[in-house]
Amino acid sequence: xxxxxxxxxxxxxxxxxxxxxxxxxxxxxxxxxxxxxxxxxxxxxxxxxxxxxxxxxxxxxxxxxxxxxxxxxxxxxxxxxxxxxxxxxxxxxxxxxxxxxxxxxxxxxxxxxxxxxxxxxxxxxxxxxxxxxxxxxxxxxxxxxxxxxxxxxxxxxxxxxxxxxxxxxxxxxxxxxxxxxxxxxxxxxxxxxxxxxxxxxxxxxxxxxxxxxxxxxxxxxxxxxxxxxxxxxxxxxxxxxxxxxxxxxxxxxxxxxxxxxxxxxxxxxxxxxxxxxxxxxxxxxxxxxxxxxxxxxxxxxxxxxxxxxxxxxxxxxxxxxxxxxxxxxxxxxxxxxxxxxxxxxxxxxxxxxxxxxxxxxxxxxxxxxxxxxxxxxxxxxxxxxxxxxxxxxxxxxxxxxxxxxxxxxxxxxxxxxxxxxxxxxxxxxxxxxxxxxxxxxxxxxxxxxxxxxxxxxxxxxxxxxxxxxxxxxxxxxxxxxxxxxxxxxxxxxxxxxxxxxxxxxxxxxxxxxxxxxxxxxxxxxxxxxxxxxxxxxxxxxxxxxxxxxxxxxxxxxxxxxxxxxxxxxxxxxxxxxxxxxxxxxxxxxxxxxxxxxxxxxxxxxxxxxxxxxxxxxxxxxxxxxxxxxxxxxxxxxxxxxxxxxxxxxxxxxxxxxxxxxxxxxxxxxxxxxxxxxxxxxxxxxxxxxxxxxxxxxxxxxxxxxxxxxxxxxxxxxxxxxxxxxxxxxxxxxxxx
Numbered sequence: 001x002x003x004x005x006x007x008x009x010x011x012x013x014x015x016x017x018x019x020x021x022x023x024x025x026x027x028x029x030x031x032x033x034x035x036x037x038x039x040x041x042x043x044x045x046x047x048x049x050x051x052x053x054x055x056x057x058x059x060x061x062x063x064x065x066x067x068x069x070x071x072x073x074x075x076x077x078x079x080x081x082x083x084x085x086x087x088x089x090x091x092x093x094x095x096x097x098x099x100x101x102x103x104x105x106x107x108x109x110x111x112x113x114x115x116x117x118x119x120x121x122x123x124x125x126x127x128x129x130x131x132x133x134x135x136x137x138x139x140x141x142x143x144x145x146x147x148x149x150x151x152x153x154x155x156x157x158x159x160x161x162x163x164x165x166x167x168x169x170x171x172x173x174x175x176x177x178x179x180x181x182x183x184x185x186x187x188x189x190x191x192x193x194x195x196x197x198x199x200x201x202x203x204x205x206x207x208x209x210x211x212x213x214x215x216x217x218x219x220x221x222x223x224x225x226x227x228x229x230x231x232x233x234x235x236x237x238x239x240x241x242x243x244x245x246x247x248x249x250x251x252x253x254x255x256x257x258x259x260x261x262x263x264x265x266x267x268x269x270x271x272x273x274x275x276x277x278x279x280x281x282x283x284x285x286x287x288x289x290x291x292x293x294x295x296x297x298x299x300x301x302x303x304x305x306x307x308x309x310x311x312x313x314x315x316x317x318x319x320x321x322x323x324x325x326x327x328x329x330x331x332x333x334x335x336x337x338x339x340x341x342x343x344x345x346x347x348x349x350x351x352x353x354x355x356x357x358x359x360x361x362x363x364x365x366x367x368x369x370x371x372x373x374x375x376x377x378x379x380x381x382x383x384x385x386x387x388x389x390x391x392x393x394x395x396x397x398x399x400x401x402x403x404x405x406x407x408x409x410x411x412x413x414x415x416x417x418x419x420x421x422x423x424x425x426x427x428x429x430x431x432x433x434x435x436x437x438x439x440x441x442x443x444x445x446x447x448x449x450x451x452x453x454x455x456x457x458x459x460x461x462x463x464x465x466x467x468x469x470x471x472x473x474x475x476x477x478x479x480x481x482x483x484x485x486x487x488x489x490x491x492x493x494x495x496x497x498x499x500x501x502x503x504x505x506x507x508x509x510x511x512x513x514x515x516x517x518x519x520x521x522x523x524x525x526x527x528x529x530x531x532x533x534x535x536x537x538x539x540x541x542x543x544x545x546x547x548x549x550x551x552x553x554x555x556x557x558x559x560x561x562x563x564x565x566x567x568x569x570x571x572x573x574x575x576x577x578x579x580x581x582x583x584x585x586x587x588x589x590x591x592x593x594x595x596x597x598x599x600x601x602x603x604x605x606x607x608x609x610x611x612x613x614x615x616x617x618x619x620x621x622x623x624x625x626x627x628x629x630x631x632x633x634x635x636x637x638x639x640x641x642x643x644x645x646x647x648x649x650x651x652x653x654x655x656x657x658x659x660x661x662x663x664x665x666x667x668x669x670x671x672x673x674x675x676x677x678x679x680x681x682x683x684x685x686x687x688x689x690x691x692x693x694x695x696x697x698x699x700x701x702x703x704x705x706x707x708x709x710x711x712x713x714x715x716x717x718x719x720x721x722x723x724x725x726x727x728x729x730x731x732x733x734x735x736x
Contacts, residue, residue: 002039004048004064009037011055025054031103035134040105040192040215042136081132081139082125082196087251089274090244091123094235095130098123098219101233102131102194107217109210111226114237115372115385116147116318117275120221121198123237128194128219135217139194140166146201147223147321156205160184163195163209181208188214195219201325203228223322225370236372239272239385248274252281255291262291269298270308271386276315279308301394308387319391322373333364334373335400336408338384338392341462347380348440352415353408379442406470413467413475415439416460420482423449428485430594430628434478446629450668453486457495464499473506477515484522488529489631491671491705496526514555517546521559528566531710537566557586561599568606569711577606597626601639605713613647630667634660638672641679642713645686654683674703678714685721 012022012033019037020030026047035041043051045065052061088095101107112120128139142162145153154162160180164173167187174180188211197206200222207229210218220226225234240248245267249255255263270276280298283289289297297307308315323331336353337345345353354361365382368374374382384392397405418439425433426449443449460483467476480503487496500523507515524539540563547555561583567576580603587596600623607616620643624636641656657679664673681696697718709716 004043004061005037005039007057007060007064008033008051008055011057011060012037015055022054026050035103038105039136040103041133081128081194082121082141084129085122085125087248088119088122088126089248089251090240091119091126091237094123094237095127098127098235099130102127102217103134105215106213107215109218109220109229109232111220111222111229111232111234112237113222113225113234113372115239115273115388116223116322117273117315118237118239119274120237122274124196124198124219124221128196132194135192135194137191137193137216139196141196141198143198144200144205146199146205147325148199153199153201154205156208159197159205160208167191167193177208184209185212185214188212188216190215192216197221200224200226202226223372225372227370240274240277241272242267245270245272245277248277249281252278253285259291262295266291266295266298269295269304269386273315273385273387275318276308276387279315283307301390304387304390305394315387316391319388320395322371323388323392323396326368326371326373330364330367331396332400333361334368334384335392335396336404337374337382338389338397339405339408340412340459341466342456342459343386343389344377344381344383346442348419348442349412349415350382352411355408355411409466409470410472410475413463413472413479416463417475417478417482419452420460420479423453424482424485427489427631428594428629431485433482447668450486450489454490457483457486457492461495461499465502468502468506473510474515476506477503477510477519479503481518481522484525488525489669489671491529491707493526493529493708497523497530500526513546513550514552517543517550517552517555517559520546521555521562524559524562524566528562528569529708529711531708533566533570533710537563537570540566554590554592557583558595561595561602564606565602568602568609571609573606573609577603577610580606593626594628594632597623597632597636600626601636604639604643608643608646608713611646613643616643617647617649619643630663631669631672634663634667634669634672637663638675638679641676645679645682645714645717650683650686654680657683670704671707674700674705674707675712675714677703678707678712678718682714682717682721685718 012019017025018030019033023030023033026033027050028047032041036043036047048061048065051057052059055061098110098112101110112124114120132139140163142154142159144159145151157177160177161173164170164180164184164187168183172183174183192215195209195211195216195218197209197218197220200206200220201224203226206218206220206226210229220229220232225236226232227234242264246263249263249267266280267277270280280294284291284294294307297303305316309317323334326334333354333356337350339353340349350365351358351361356364365374365376369376369382373388374384376382418436419441421433421436422439422441423443424431426443426446441452443452460479464476464479464483467473467479480499483499484496487493487499500519504516504519504523507519520539520543524536524543527533527536527539540559543559544556544563547553547559560579564576564579564583567573567579580599584596584599584603587593587599600619604616604619604623607613607619617640620636620640624633624640627633627636637656637660641653641660644650644653644656657676661673661676661680663669664676677696677700681693681700684690684693684696707715709719
């Protein structure tokens with residue numbers, strides 16, 4: 001408390017006023033009165049005059065004005081507050097948190113750490129402007145140049161001398177560090193100052209500059225966490241959320257409603273980095289580039305950073321310097337991680353890419369996490385910012401030795417294939433899979449395998465294409481085949497077709513007829529689901545010929561069975577049923593139970609289309625009885641529900657669809673649950689329960705997949721009832 005604060009409190013007590021009551025008289029808050037009385041805030045002349053009038057102080061407060069002015073003009077009191085940023089968007093929570101800490105009597109040290117260009121300095125300046133009245137002894141800002149490319153960074157001794165020169169007589173600064181540190185503590189013991197240390201790279205740069213027990217505050221900005229600074233609070237400044245990124249862009253340049261979708265893609269490319277968002281918005285504001293043009297530039301790695309760099313915003317420099325300052329081992333590991341097609345890399349993939357002992361890799365990764373060049377997620381997965389990954393791929397990967405790069409990609413592809421094989425074995429234990437080495441995985445059961453696939457299939461698909469483009473044709477074919485079951489299950493038809501077209505070209509380059517035949521057969525199944533029945537049939541015919549030429553009877557039977565499924569949907573059910581019966585007999589003789597079960601479901605579908613209701617029901621019941629996995633049971637029960645519905649057995653159909661829906665929900669089977677819900681809608685409609693039918697239909701539409709009416713008979717029927725399409729059995733070949 002100072003003389004003014006003591007006098008103000010005494011006058012308030014004499015009139016029996018609370019801080020809140022006096023605040024109301026002075027048109028300020030109770031906490032402001034508290035800071036004035038404690039000396040944490042120095043009043044200006046207008047505030048002194050207002051207090052003088054409100055309290056009838058008879059000149060006692062005005063008499064202190066010379067003392068206040070002397071304190072504010074003290075030659076040893078810097079007033080170097082940073083300029084308030086022109087715009088600060090999306091940082092309200094952080095700003096409030098920092099301001100609350102700075103309002104404390106003993107605020108201590110805060111480290112604002114984060115990615116280069118994330119807005120640490122702007123946040124610091126904005127908060128300092130908000131609390132400057134609480135720091136009557138001013139502000140000192142020192143740039144440590146820890147990430148500068150054109151100037152050397154400050155040493156600890158240089159920084160300490162520079163700080164002392166601003167808060168005391170330079171002639172009285174001692175020579176040795178210990179004495180200087182003692183002088184710093186002495187000068188700050190009774191002062192309340194803001195010390196801003198920007199661009200700090202290491203804790204050693206600032207450890208001797210912290211004021212100890214003092215009402216002063218220290219704000220440090222760094223791209224590193226500086227975790228070894230005892231007692232410092234680390235505040236992680238993260239990328240902007242989507243809405244905040246949109247607001248920041250809008251502050252700089254106007255966007256029409258028609259441009260919102262385009263802007264969303266641009267903001268995705270900027271990854272929530274304020275520096276990048278400002279650069280793109282500034283270009284758009286000039287009127288020389290449309291959002292569509294900027295989006296195109298950002299999509300291409302060759303022009304992305306040209307778009308993000310201008311006289312004020314140097315995104316490339318902000319990212320590059322962080323990489324340049326890494327140790328060689330850290331830089332190589334980071335570059336290898338950028339080879340993964342996803343920005344997020346789990347520990348097993350990281351190990352495959354780097355081929356380092358686990359302990360050594362973890363040590364290097366920890367250093368990169370502390371530098372904010374990687375984000376670490378629970379469980380050990382690490383993530384690269386999209387812009388950083390682009391920079392590494394564009395400018396660092398070419399510097400890797402070709403052998404190093406090729407081995408890393410090969411290890412990653414092989415590891416992914418082994419992981420996919422493990423996932424398939426858990427989900428479909430009866431499915432034939434190639435023998436691959438066992439690998440460590442984060443999943444141990446079918447549910448965990450499905451969850452992993454749903455998160456990682458885009459990266460696996462990208463690796464399939466990378467394998468094809470780098471001469472690894474056999475691996476490309478293997479990855480596509482291993483993804484097929486999951487794509488079929490979740491009805492990811494376009495990725496299924498894309499991977500298998502790529503794999504077919506790779507298989508042809510290998511000259512392996514069996515690989516070509518298998519890929520053609522799988523591609524035909526995808527085209528059937530897509531609704532291109534003519535092309536699907538062509539693929540299966542080619543597969544039959546290749547399998548027969550190679551002497552693979554099992555493969556030829558599989559391809560004939562697949563072709564028969566196409567015939568069902570081409571309204572050639574009689575011929576399809578005949579061929580499916582032959583295939584079923586062959587599967588039974590060969591003891592290929594899973595294939596037999598699948599064929600029985602096809603026979604049930606064909607028989608239902610031919611109005612052979614007893615046969616259809618019998619085939620479906622037999623398929624359900626042969627199921628050995630929950631997924632096969634769900635598929636069989638749904639088919640049985642359809643057979644009953646086509647026979648007019650509505651109660652039996654309803655029971656089946658209820659059962660399939662419940663099992664699908666337990667097993668997270670999105671497509672089959674949607675099919676069961678559509679089936680329940682059909683049953684309710686047939687029974688005259690239109691409100692109930694609408695509820696089931698709405699629930700089906702809320703599922704996470706989109707079904708194709710050309711291969712889902714329940715959906716074709718429902719759309720026909722609603723007048724949206726003809727049913728699949730109405731006399732015209734579907735897809736013709």
